[in-house]
Amino acid sequence: xxxxxxxxxxxxxxxxxxxxxxxxxxxxxxxxxxxxxxxxxxxxxxxxxxxxxxxxxxxxxxxxxxxxxxxxxxxxxxxxxxxxxxxxxxxxxxxxxxxxxxxxxxxxxxxxxxxxxxxxxxxxxxxxxxxxxxxxxxxxxxxxxxxxxxxxxxxxxxxxxxxxxxxxxxxxxxxxxxxxxxxxxxxxxxxxxxxxxxxxxxxxxxxxx
Amino acid sequence: xxxxxxxxxxxxxxxxxxxxxxxxxxxxxxxxxxxxxxxxxxxxxxxxxxxxxxxxxxxxxxxxxxxxxxxxxxxxxxxxxxxxxxxxxxxxxxxxxxxxxxxxxxxxxxxxxxxxxxxxxxxxxxxxxxxxxxxxxxxxxxxxxxxxxxxxxxxxxxxxxxxxxxxxxxxxxxxxxxxxxxxxxxxxxxxxxxxxxxxxxxxxxxxxxxxxxxxxxxxxxxxxxxxxxxxxxxxxxxxxxxxxxxxxxxxxxxxxxxxxxxxxxxxxxxxxxxxxxxxxxxxxxxxxxxxxxxxxxxxxxxxxxxxxxxxxxxxxxxxxxxxxxxxxxxxxxxxxxxxxxxxxxxxxxxxxxxxxxxxxxxxxxxxxxxxxxxxxxxxxxxxxxxxxxxxxxxxxxxxxxxxxxxxxxxxxxxxxxxxxxxxxxxxxxxxxxxxxxxxxxxxxxxxxxxxxxxxxxxxxxxxxxxxxxxxxxxxxxxxxxxxxxxxxxxxxxxxxxxxxxxxxxxxxxxxxxxxxxxxxxxxxxxxxxxxxxxxxxxxxxxxxxxxxxxxxxxxxxxxxxxxxxxxxxxxxxxxxxxxxxx
Numbered sequence: 075x076x077x078x079x080x081x082x083x084x085x086x087x088x089x090x091x092x093x094x095x096x097x098x099x100x101x102x103x104x105x106x107x108x109x110x111x112x113x114x115x116x117x118x119x120x121x122x123x124x125x126x127x128x129x130x131x132x133x134x135x136x137x138x139x140x141x142x143x144x145x146x147x148x149x150x151x152x153x154x155x156x157x158x159x160x161x162x163x164x165x166x167x168x169x170x171x172x173x174x175x176x177x178x179x180x181x182x183x184x185x186x187x188x189x190x191x192x193x194x195x196x197x198x199x200x201x202x203x204x205x206x207x208x209x210x211x212x213x214x215x216x217x218x219x220x221x222x223x224x225x226x227x228x229x230x231x232x233x234x235x236x237x238x239x240x241x242x243x244x245x246x247x248x249x250x251x252x253x254x255x256x257x258x259x260x261x262x263x264x265x266x267x268x269x270x271x272x273x274x275x276x277x278x279x280x281x282x283x
Numbered sequence: 284x285x286x287x288x289x290x291x292x293x294x295x296x297x298x299x300x301x302x303x304x305x306x307x308x309x310x311x312x313x314x315x316x317x318x319x320x321x322x323x324x325x326x327x328x329x330x331x332x333x334x335x336x337x338x339x340x341x342x343x344x345x346x347x348x349x350x351x352x353x354x355x356x357x358x359x360x361x362x363x364x365x366x367x368x369x370x371x372x373x374x375x376x377x378x379x380x381x382x383x384x385x386x387x388x389x390x391x392x393x394x395x396x397x398x399x400x401x402x403x404x405x406x407x408x409x410x411x412x413x414x415x416x417x418x419x420x421x422x423x424x425x426x427x428x429x430x431x432x433x434x435x436x437x438x439x440x441x442x443x444x445x446x447x448x449x450x451x452x453x454x455x456x457x458x459x460x461x462x463x464x465x466x467x468x469x470x471x472x473x474x475x476x477x478x479x480x481x482x483x484x485x486x487x488x489x490x491x492x493x494x495x496x497x498x499x500x501x502x503x504x505x506x507x508x509x510x511x512x513x514x515x516x517x518x519x520x521x522x523x524x525x526x527x528x529x530x531x532x533x534x535x536x537x538x539x540x541x542x543x544x545x546x547x548x549x550x551x552x553x554x555x556x557x558x559x560x561x562x563x564x565x566x567x568x569x570x571x572x573x574x575x576x577x578x579x580x581x582x583x584x585x586x587x588x589x590x591x592x593x594x595x596x597x598x599x600x601x602x603x604x605x606x607x608x609x610x611x612x613x614x615x616x617x618x619x620x621x622x623x624x625x626x627x628x629x630x631x632x633x634x635x636x637x638x639x640x641x642x643x644x645x646x647x648x649x650x651x652x653x654x655x656x657x658x659x660x661x662x663x664x665x666x667x668x669x670x671x672x673x674x675x676x677x678x679x680x681x682x683x684x685x686x687x688x689x690x691x692x693x694x695x696x697x698x699x700x701x702x703x704x705x706x707x708x709x710x711x712x713x714x715x716x717x718x719x720x721x722x723x724x725x726x727x728x729x730x731x732x733x734x735x736x737x738x739x740x741x742x743x744x745x746x747x748x749x750x751x752x753x754x755x756x757x758x759x760x761x762x763x764x765x766x767x768x769x770x771x772x773x774x775x776x777x778x779x780x781x782x783x784x785x786x787x788x789x790x791x792x793x794x795x796x797x798x799x800x801x802x803x804x805x806x807x808x809x810x811x812x813x814x815x816x817x818x819x820x821x822x823x824x825x826x827x828x829x830x831x832x833x834x835x836x837x838x839x840x841x842x843x844x845x846x847x848x849x850x851x852x853x854x855x856x857x858x859x860x861x862x863x864x865x
Binding site: 093108115117118119121122136141144146152 | 426512551553628629632637679680
């Protein structure tokens with residue numbers, strides 16, 4: 075997260091999930107309000123920007139859309155590193171893709187702790203009749219790991235806008251909280267600074283011992 | 284968005300080019316006048332996918348952004364040459380203009396467009412009257428090009444075919460010399476299938492073809508992953524457009540067979556584009572053999588293996604080549620934080636097949652099959668150097684968007700793809716080995732660094748532990764020291780008290796002796812004392828026989844006791860005084 079000189083808050087977001095669950099479609103719907111039935115494979119992560127206003131604050135979302143196939147999993151850290159938010163997408167008609175979301179949650183929690191806002195999106199609700207991932211399971215899982223859960227359809231434009239808006243709001247909240255604690259932290263750092271010489275003499279003492 | 288459409292009919296010059304050819308020197312100068320009427324019609328797709336006319340405004344058409352457009356330009360000759368009789372005298376000239384070739388139209392969205400911003404769009408269809416052509420224009424500047432876009436013309440000059448026929452005839456053993464040049468110029472579309480197979484050394488009776496037939500009958504663990512990609516591969520091409528169509532079926536079979544054949548790589552996204560490119564030129568079995576050859580023989584397989592390690596090595600090589608040849612662009616990228624993997628990983632993994640229009644895709648593959656992996660760098664550098672000026676003006680987002688959307692669209696014209704490949708072939712790629720070693724060294728070092736870091740982390744933990752231990756011990760030590768000091772103080776105090784007592788005892792002793800001496804001088808007392816002593820001895824020996832004693836004796840004894848008591852009190856007062864003084 076960086077703050078540009080113009081007072082714009084810049085948040086980094088990453089889209090993760092199994093191949094063909096609709097990551098690119100969700101993004102395309104959100105940014106350009108389009109849906110393309112002719113899918114594009116995302117082989118190489120793509121980068122898109124979105125500017126918006128929330129609570130009178132100018133916000134810029136830098137979004138990385140990643141390749142879904144398992145093979146590309148190893149490249150994940152390049153894109154989720156320093157992210158403020160992650161959207162984990164699965165296809166409600168594909169149970170494996172939900173399993174993949176769980177893997178991502180585990181990895182992100184391990185690597186980034188609670189610094190990142192997690193959103194789980196069950197996409198393709200226009201295919202409700204083909205659903206295989208049970209509603210309750212998905213929601214209770216999301217609840218358990220502290221992620222918000224959304225149902226979306228990039229095709230019918232359902233839930234997409236809300237998802238990104240809520241994500242941005244949460245990231246903003248977290249950022250404001252953090253900058254609060256940051257202030258506290260800096261004062262603590264000052265105290266530590268004062269003690270530094272003592273510590274160093276202590277260390278040299280250890281060496282001479 | 285309402286945008287005006289700037290259209291230029293670049294076909295115009297070629298329509299008048301050969302008019303005077305038939306006129307001999309003796310003939311009077313011909314006065315030819317042709318009037319051509321051009322009309323432009325623009326249609327947009329509606330919700331149902333059919334094209335309908337766009338509304339017209341006073342100065343032009345009213346267009347909407349993001350919608351497919353169909354541009355029809357009708358060129359109609361309204362008057363023939365006025366001097367019709369003279370025409371008849373010229374050999375077979377009928378007066379109508381013969382349009383030999385239409386290249387397309389130059390288009391760009393927006394008002395007051397610079398000439399350099401216009402894109403040449405080639406014809407999609409041409410109707411039989413030769414004076415009417417249709418251009419389909421995907422006007423939306425933001426939408427990336429679909430894979431498999433672009434028509435590849437099958438036309439080929441007579442002389443080119445003659446040259447090729449010669450080369451192919453003489454090509455029995457090693458590659459003939461003349462081949463290199465011909466391939467770099469571009470293999471004629473009609474010959475591509477055959478030439479590609481021969482370049483890669485795939486035999487007509489390759490055993491692999493037999494293997495292929497058995498492979499397709501086996502179960503493939505990647506089935507579902509492959510299925511997802513089939514419809515997303517070359518959706519813009521008729522052959523692959525239909526679900527369950529011939530193209531998609533062959534592609535599915537081929538990708539499955541490859542995944543079974545190559546356990547280690549299996550199926551990886553990106554492979555389908557390469558497979559589809561091959562399938563457009565040859566039967567499935569042959570395409571499979573060529574794919575295997577490309578992967579194993581040309582080193583592409585390495586790129587897909589082991590978490591893309593080799594791919595990253597290649598990207599490092601590209602980065603260094605850019606530093607060497609496109610210094611300012613590379614510096615610009617570094618400043619923005621654009622890294623080669625953000626634009627070139629797809630280029631390399633798919634040999635440029637996934638995003639670019641087909642004429643360029645095929646032409647690159649011609650050269651790749653001729654000269655191998657170096658081609659990847661040459662083409663990448665050619666694309667970068669052609670886009671250099673544009674890229675230098677963009678920011679991070681702009682650069683990435685340029686690679687994703689603008690660049691592939693700029694390569695649509697066949698002429699452009701010829702220029703790109705020509706430029707690519709002229710680029711020297713050197714020091715790849717050095718860069719490879721450099722990268723491997725870097726990786727090794729960072730692995731070691733990582734190891735050291737892990738070790739460091741471990742030691743840090745131990746250190747903290749020890750530090751804590753040390754602190755506890757130190758505090759314990761301090762406590763003990765304090766206790767010791769306390770004890771010392773106590774000891775000193777006790778010693779002083781003991782000394783004092785010893786002094787007191789000595790003094791008392793002295794006084795006692797003094798008293799005894801004093802008492803001895805008194806005869807009376809000494810007698811009494813002696814008597815008393817005797818008596819006491821007698822008392823000790825025989826059990827207290829003598830009870831009675833004189834009053835004087837008793838008084839004296841009493842006196843001695845009193846004196847002793849007084850002495851003791853004085854001593855005590857003295858000690859107390861001393862203590863308080865201290």
